[in-house]
Amino acid sequence: MALRAALRTKCALSGFLSQPSSSSRHGRVCASTVLAAQQRSNSTSSKISVDFDQSTGVAVMHMKSPPVNSLSLDFLTEFCISLEKLEMDKSCRGLIITSSLPKVFSAGLDILEMYGKSPESCGEFWKAVQEMWLKLYSSNMVTVAAINGSSPAGGCLMSLTCDYRIMVDNPRYSIGLNETQLGIVAPFWFKDTMANTVGHRITEMALALGMLYSPAEALKIGLVDQIVPEEKLMSTAEQAMAKWLAIPAHARQLTKSMMRKPTVDRMTSKREADVQNFVSFITKDAIQNSLRVYLEMLKKRKA
Numbered sequence: 060m061a062l063r064a065a066l067r068t069k070c071a072l073s074g075f076l077s078q079p080s081s082s083s084r085h086g087r088v089c090a091s092t093v094l095a096a097q098q099r100s101n102s103t104s105s106k107i108s109v110d111f112d113q114s115t116g117v118a119v120m121h122m123k124s125p126p127v128n129s130l131s132l133d134f135l136t137e138f139c140i141s142l143e144k145l146e147m148d149k150s151c152r153g154l155i156i157t158s159s160l161p162k163v164f165s166a167g168l169d170i171l172e173m174y175g176k177s178p179e180s181c182g183e184f185w186k187a188v189q190e191m192w193l194k195l196y197s198s199n200m201v202t203v204a205a206i207n208g209s210s211p212a213g214g215c216l217m218s219l220t221c222d223y224r225i226m227v228d229n230p231r232y233s234i235g236l237n238e239t240q241l242g243i244v245a246p247f248w249f250k251d252t253m254a255n256t257v258g259h260r261i262t263e264m265a266l267a268l269g270m271l272y273s274p275a276e277a278l279k280i281g282l283v284d285q286i287v288p289e290e291k292l293m294s295t296a297e298q299a300m301a302k303w304l305a306i307p308a309h310a311r312q313l314t315k316s317m318m319r320k321p322t323v324d325r326m327t328s329k330r331e332a333d334v335q336n337f338v339s340f341i342t343k344d345a346i347q348n349s350l351r352v353y354l355e356m357l358k359k360r361k362a
């Protein structure tokens with residue numbers, strides 16, 4: 060509810076996909092300049108910026124929340140607002156999600172939202188995670204993840220909700236649902252999303268061992284669909300997008316819904332219980348202790 064209220068308030072306050080400003084009132088301008096301005100619009104919030112090209116119907120969402128694009132409540136709220144606005148804009152048919160930060164696509168859920176927080180805060184946070192997943196997994200737009208850095212846990216989930224994943228081929232980057240390494244458990248809808256992509260057995264091993272895969276390994280198991288050099292990432296994403304957009308929209312959307320609806324329905328039917336499970340699990344002393352140890356390890360690794 061809090062997320063919905065925040066969404067309503069923010070939507071009312073901010074003008075998204077701001078109308079392209081015509082410079083014609085300042086005198087004569089080149090027609091192509093005006094056309095280009097009319098065809099592109101840009102929206103920026105503190106953690107997300109969106110470039111929308113009306114000539115292609117494709118928006119690029121840049122995650123820009125240093126240091127690691129962790130999915131905090133604020134980040135998720137902004138993300139969902141941006142997504143909802145794009146979804147409502149009938150001229151927007153495709154979305155590419157990428158990171159503006161070097162080396163990191165997204166570090167996954169913000170651990171500080173789960174550590175030392177009240178049950179109420181944890182509950183609100185979890186609802187926002189559910190909302191992000193629901194919106195992305197059931198989006199009518201073609202969604203492409205352009206993964207230009209590491210993408211563990213919630214970052215991997217975000218990628219998995221997209222229709223197509225392209226990752227930069229850099230062995231320093233990794234991707235996977237590594238929750239067990241933090242002493243926590245990926246919920247059933249994380250598991251379902253991964254199993255829908257790479258199959259049951261690979262998911263079982265990957266989750267149990269908290270596997271993080273290099274781009275080449277991720278390609279081998281089908282966790283990503285393509286790996287490319289960094290400089291080719293966006294052009295490859297645009298090419299993939301064009302291929303998906305060439306399919307008649309209703310046929311593509313119905314097919315997506317047919318493939319994903321059982322997973323979405325399962326999650327939505329258990330949504331409340333899932334929040335309760337998360338809150339009671341994450342606030343346990345033993346789990347809080349595991350998160351503390353993991354946070355310390357992250358800090359030590361840096362030192």
Ligand SMILES: CCCCCCCCCC/C=C\CC(=O)SCCNC(=O)CCNC(=O)[C@H](O)C(C)(C)COP(=O)(O)OP(=O)(O)OC[C@H]1O[C@@H](n2cnc3c(N)ncnc32)[C@H](O)[C@@H]1OP(=O)(O)O
Binds near residue numbers: 129166168213246361
């Ligand atoms: C019975 C079942 C019931 C169901 C119960 C459900 C249970 C919960 C399920 C939760 C599901 C999903 C969980 C997650 O997504 S948890 C997040 C997992 N993420 C990770 O493990 C990634 C950790 N980070 C890294 O590995 C690295 O940071 C990086 C992403 C590879 C980037 O490396 P880097 O060298 O560029 O940056 P680094 O120096 O490590 O980090 C910079 C600062 O950022 C802090 N930080 C990193 N990741 C996070 C994060 N996820 N949340 C919060 N903060 C993070 C890091 O500590 C550094 O901070 P500082 O500068 O030292 O202060």
